[in-house]
Amino acid sequence: MWELVRANQRRAATLVVVMAALLLAVGYAVGEAVAGTGTAGLFIAFLVWVVLSLVSYYSGDQIFLSLAGAHRISKQDNPVLWDVVEEMCIAAGIAAMPTIYVIDDAAPNAFATGRDAQHASVAVTAGLLETLSRDELQGVIAHELGHVANRDVLYMMMVGVMLGAIVLLADLGTRVMFYGGGRRRTSSRDGGQAQAIILIVAIVLMILAPLLAQLVYFAVSRRREYLADACSALYTRYPEGLASALEKISHSTVALHAASRATAPLYIVNPLGASAKGLADITSTHPPTSERIRILRSMAGGAGYGQYDEAFRKVTGKAVGVVPAAARQAAEHARVAAPKAPDTRQRLERVRHTTDMLWRLNQYAFIACACGTTLKVPPAYVGHELACPHCGAMHRVQPAEVKSA
């Protein structure tokens, strides 16, 4: 797991540097165009970035959680959810239990937030708890903890903040330029040509930078989703769990009330309604769910990073995989384990339903006992009384009695 984090860090750092350079360039351009002093613009850009970063770093969690309308639960409130999260923390090697929240919404979805593994929070909707079986829930929680372990939340927060700062500054610059005219100190500079070029570059940057930054943000977000899927398969050793969970979530037609464009990237499936789910375009924060399901299901009996990468390349047809090479080495191949909680409840009910039909077809009599057992009496039974095999209570039998459904 740590291999994946380390391998990503270099990539992440490069991206952060690029975004920061873009931010500072925009700041300089705005400063130059508006007030003639690029350095003042730089300084202001930096200041805006620092303030936004600090705010989101320290209180980002609380803001997101209160936006979503979540309430914290303890072990007594929901022991199954607590146990599932604890199990996944053990499998992922996360020492401290994250705080667990439940959102009172019928739409199934989940998200994770928190700047590092020590300060993480996981939130799950009530709809999710109702629709998913234990194995599917485990797959979803493993995906969220994968985000936490890969420090995705911190990363996305930083990139998001930079994006916000870029958009802010570009917006400010455009506004001031077109409505305020701006002051230009032509006397202290040589060559009006250079001035004009800088101005043009500034305008281009102000228009393009927000768009570029957005595209980068979305590309990063999508990639991180794939990585979290790979982590989920590795931790649970059961990719089918997450695959069927994603299926159930994407088939649900209820839109999540609490989500907005700002918090959308943190959820497991894009919560912003049906139109956003199937699109494979570059403005989506999540890869299309059907693709994610197909990748998980074509992992050919394996659950390791290498196998996920192979499946990814096969399904999307891309030449380059998603998991960095160093991480792949650490957990290349892993065998799929049998499901921990096979859905015996449903199977039992199905079997019971089928056999009940058979008894009825053969004209057996059904007698309900107070202890919860149903006695099935064959039509050839000659006797007037029957004892329940479990509690021993006596029941009268009418020979011609046939209970119809």
Added chain:
Amino acid sequence: MIFGLVLLALIVIVVLWVMSIYNGLVGARNEVKNAWSQIDVQLKRRHDLIPNLMETVKGYMGHERGTLEAVTKARQQAIDLSNASAEDRAKAENALSQTLRSLFAVAEAYPDLKANQNFLALQEELTSTENKISFARQYYNDAVLRLNNRIQMFPSNIVAGMYNFQMEKFFEVEAAEDRAVPQVKF
């Protein structure tokens, strides 16, 4: 002069490189030790939960003497072997898992026991503990794989050889039942 500086720079780089590899190896080894103790924690937790389960179940399943005794004996055996070798421990713990499974299978036939809140909570606890034991084993194996990879793969095997890092063994699945898909019988 320049040559001296370049040489110094090279030496510093090599030292830093060796340092980071050594630290990585130490980290991996500690992760393995930590993972092993995690397994211990979960196993002990299971031992502590069982007396509670016995109390709850005895009232309803009093005449299932054989099953109850089997569980108690298996638990005692597992506790006695807590300090034995890994193989013996694994065998004892697997035996305990099996007796617990048969206990829960027998409990299926008692509807009022199944409706008892205490029993349901204990069943969830024990199921979760079984899962935690298997995930802890999985994490231990993953940690061992990471350490062994570092010890054997190219740049770090030099440093590993220098400081004498030992490879660790995996915690194998003993019982064939653990690999089989569970069957629901009527």
